[in-house]
Amino acid sequence: MSMRTLPLLFINLGGEMLYILDQRLRAQNIPGDKAKKVMNDIITTMFNKKFMEELFKPQELYSKKALRTVFDRLAHASIMRLNQASMDKLYDLMTMAFKYQVLLCPRPKDILLVSFNHMDAIKEFIRDSPSILNQVDETFRQLIEIYSCLPAGEFQLIRQTLLIFFQDMHIRVSIFLKDKVQNSNGRFVLPTSGPVPCGTEIPGLIRIFNCNGEELKRTEFPSGGHYTSSLREGSFDLYGDRVIKLGTNMYSVSRPVETHMSGTSKNSASHTKENASPNPLAKEELNLLARLLGGLDIKKPVDVDPGFRVNLFATDEEEQEAAVLRPPELSYQVVNIQATQDQQTNDMLARIMGEFKEEGQASQSMLSKGDDLLAMMDGLE
Amino acid sequence: MYRKEKSIQIKSSASALYSNLSVLPIPEKSLTYFTVVHGNVLNMVSASGDGLNFSHRQLQSKDGSITASSSLIMQASWCVLPSRVLLVLTSQKGIQMYESDGSIMVYWHALDIPETPSAQAVFARGIAAARGNFICVGTSSGSLLVFDVPSKGTNITLSEVLEEHREPITDIASEVSRNKEYIADLVSTDDSGLLCVWKAGEDFKLLNKIPAYGCTCSSVTLWAGIVVAGYSSGQIRLYDALSGVMYAEVNAHARWIYALDIASDSGKLLSGAEDSLVRIWKLSRSTETNTAEIEHLHTECVTDIQICGAKFCDGEGSAFAVTGYDLSEIIRYTQI
Numbered sequence: 001m002s003m004r005t006l007p008l009l010f011i012n013l014g015g016e017m018l019y020i021l022d023q024r025l026r027a028q029n030i031p032g033d034k035a036k037k038v039m040n041d042i043i044t045t046m047f048n049k050k051f052m053e054e055l056f057k058p059q060e061l062y063s064k065k066a067l068r069t070v071f072d073r074l075a076h077a078s079i080m081r082l083n084q085a086s087m088d089k090l091y092d093l094m095t096m097a098f099k100y101q102v103l104l105c106p107r108p109k110d111i112l113l114v115s116f117n118h119m120d121a122i123k124e125f126i127r128d129s130p131s132i133l134n135q136v137d138e139t140f141r142q143l144i145e146i147y148s149c150l151p152a153g154e155f156q157l158i159r160q161t162l163l164i165f166f167q168d169m170h171i172r173v174s175i176f177l178k179d180k181v182q183n184s185n186g187r188f189v190l191p192t193s194g195p196v197p198c199g200t201e202i203p204g205l206i207r208i209f210n211c212n213g214e215e216l217k218r219t220e221f222p223s224g225g226h227y228t229s230s231l232r233e234g235s236f237d238l239y240g241d242r243v244i245k246l247g248t249n250m251y252s253v254s255r256p257v258e259t260h261m262s263g264t265s266k267n268s269a270s271h272t273k274e275n276a277s278p279n280p281l282a283k284e285e286l287n288l289l290a291r292l293l294g295g296l297d298i299k300k301p302v303d304v305d306p307g308f309r310v311n312l313f314a315t316d317e318e319e320q321e322a323a324v325l326r327p328p329e330l331s332y333q334v335v336n337i338q339a340t341q342d343q344q345t346n347d348m349l350a351r352i353m354g355e356f357k358e359e360g361q362a363s364q365s366m367l368s369k370g371d372d373l374l375a376m377m378d379g380l381e
Numbered sequence: 382m383y384r385k386e387k388s389i390q391i392k393s394s395a396s397a398l399y400s401n402l403s404v405l406p407i408p409e410k411s412l413t414y415f416t417v418v419h420g421n422v423l424n425m426v427s428a429s430g431d432g433l434n435f436s437h438r439q440l441q442s443k444d445g446s447i448t449a450s451s452s453l454i455m456q457a458s459w460c461v462l463p464s465r466v467l468l469v470l471t472s473q474k475g476i477q478m479y480e481s482d483g484s485i486m487v488y489w490h491a492l493d494i495p496e497t498p499s500a501q502a503v504f505a506r507g508i509a510a511a512r513g514n515f516i517c518v519g520t521s522s523g524s525l526l527v528f529d530v531p532s533k534g535t536n537i538t539l540s541e542v543l544e545e546h547r548e549p550i551t552d553i554a555s556e557v558s559r560n561k562e563y564i565a566d567l568v569s570t571d572d573s574g575l576l577c578v579w580k581a582g583e584d585f586k587l588l589n590k591i592p593a594y595g596c597t598c599s600s601v602t603l604w605a606g607i608v609v610a611g612y613s614s615g616q617i618r619l620y621d622a623l624s625g626v627m628y629a630e631v632n633a634h635a636r637w638i639y640a641l642d643i644a645s646d647s648g649k650l651l652s653g654a655e656d657s658l659v660r661i662w663k664l665s666r667s668t669e670t671n672t673a674e675i676e677h678l679h680t681e682c683v684t685d686i687q688i689c690g691a692k693f694c695d696g697e698g699s700a701f702a703v704t705g706y707d708l709s710e711i712i713r714y715t716q717i
Binding site for chain 2: 106157
């Protein structure tokens with residue numbers, strides 16, 4: 001559907017990823033300089049110029065698998081390592097958080113304000129590094145230039161495209177359950193109270209006119225909720241008050257990152273279907289992925305700086321348990337590349353793999369399980 | 382008052398698309414057909430009159446290419462013509478027309494897809510049968526495609542392309558009252574909120590343009606010469622189809638309206654929106670004073686569900702059905 005959806009999906013999911021990583025780095029008492037390096041490296045990679053150029057080209061959304069592969073790469077763009085269970089959990093949290101924001105944003109256009117909340121927070125993470133800040137601001141300006149004048153109908157199409165991407169995902173997230181914005185069945189709570197969106201009147205009034213446009217009568221009916229007048233519109237500029245809170249950092253030391261996994265029977269059907277599709281490896285998709293990953297400029301860890309592992313669970317035991325207990329329909333298989341016979345695809349593949357091998361050799365420390373893209377792409381069906 | 386009946390389970394959940402529910406009552410077989418779009422699949426269910434037996438069918442969107450990324454369906458609707466009923470399905474790639482039970486595809490119209498992807502999305506959306514043997518379908522470029530449908534067979538032809546809209550078409554509706562005195566046959570609307578009123582025939586004639594007021598019109602119906610438009614602002618507005626005079630303005634919903642439907646015999650109006658509410662209204666028109674009125678009858682809340690489809694199941698409006706985003710069922714209500 002909308003060809004302008006991918007940049008917003010990537011930036012908002014990336015923003016959520018940074019919130020979670022920032023919180024985990026603190027919770028695991030990672031020394032300040034290392035934590036800072038991780039955040040800086042990931043943000044530098046995320047807003048890489050070449051990568052952004054690819055991202056902003058008009059295109060369809062990637063499949064869930066392809067996007068997951070991109071985020072696997074991004075999470076490992078620095079000296080930090082995540083194992084499969086933690087990466088799964090990280091991705092679940094990111095996607096459910098953004099699904100919530102897309103579903104709840106009062107008007108489709110407010111997705112842009114949600115994105116700006118993420119951008120504002122990302123700038124705060126790297127406020128001491130002027131060169132990265134410049135890089136992020138460049139993307140920020142591009143977002144404003146492309147999106148701020150789009151009509152409401154186009155934003156609704158973007159929103160509908162995102163909702164199709166997130167359809168049937170009902171993973172329960174404890175921070176949402178605690179806040180009572182998610183039900184135990186994984187559905188988000190839709191309020192029927194509070195301020196109506198900008199440009200909307202509180203429901204409950206009927207006005208009848210005659211053919212000269214004069215008002216003949218007014219009648220009222222129950223609104224079905226407890227609505228109040230709309231808040232003022234948030235700022236769509238580079239700096240300003242976005243007014244809406246969706247997309248701001250909801251984690252803190254007292255509100256840690258946790259998930260409940262639940263593979264309900266409802267969502268399993270569609271997951272299975274996606275996994276079972278005969279050739280998930282359409283050439284087109286692979287080309288997109290290759291182009292995008294080609295743009296991803298992964299920083300090679302400096303030799304003197306040994307990597308470390310971050311855990312999205314309280315203990316290692318819990319992490320191992322989660323890996324075993326995870327319902328198979330919730331496993332994101334990263335793109336599987338062997339099954340194709342298409343010559344051109346194979347060439348493309350060889351090229352991507354060649355690139356990764358080179359990188360792998362350059363840095364021994366990157367050859368851990370989670371970041372070897374060759375293994376990731378080949379071994380995980 | 383309406384009572385909630387047993388829901389109909391569907392094979393996959395509804396996507397968030399305008400008017401994502403189509404209903405076709407088949408009184409002679411005492412069956413009702415339903416369709417709901419899920420991504421690139423159309424769920425089709427036929428339900429027996431007693432609500433006990435269901436049979437399911439799934440249709441895939443047709444795809445010009447061999448890539449795995451199959452095209453997403455935008456909308457599906459039955460078009461009831463004097464001599465036949467067709468199920469029309471619109472997607473990012475084109476328009477598919479099936480026999481009413483979904484068994485045989487009788488026609489395929491491909492949309493022009495640019496070689497290199499442009500920022501402007503390509504799709505067809507908005508489906509309506511028009512007086513005579515015409516089916517009208519809207520496109521993302523704002524064109525209305527008029528298809529001439531023979532009483533049987535597959536010789537369907539594109540007879541006319543109407544170019545009055547500049548923005549993607551959101552919805553098209555034909556006059557539903559059986560009274561022949563009303564001149565306007567068809568109304569179309571788009572992302573900008575512009576309404577175009579048409580007279581159907583060998584050559585379609587533009588009768589009137591009702592200007593936008595800054596909001597997207599996501600759903601429209603036409604009953605007894607009254608255009609009923611549902612907007613992104615949550616408002617419903619009633620206009621005279623020919624003069625464009627606004628009869629009524631209703632602050633109906635707190636969020637985008639996704640679906641409107643009208644019961645042809647009773648003039649009951651159904652509206653469903655992202656605010657999780659479905660409302661029933663009653664329209665009436667007075668020819669002496671040349672005015673039309675609307676009153677609120679009933680509201681149902683489908684808790685935590687953003688409504689994307691709402692349709693009456695009969696001409697009286699004594700039963701209706703609702704779908705919502707991420708919901709794998711069709712919820713039914715009947716009047717008590």
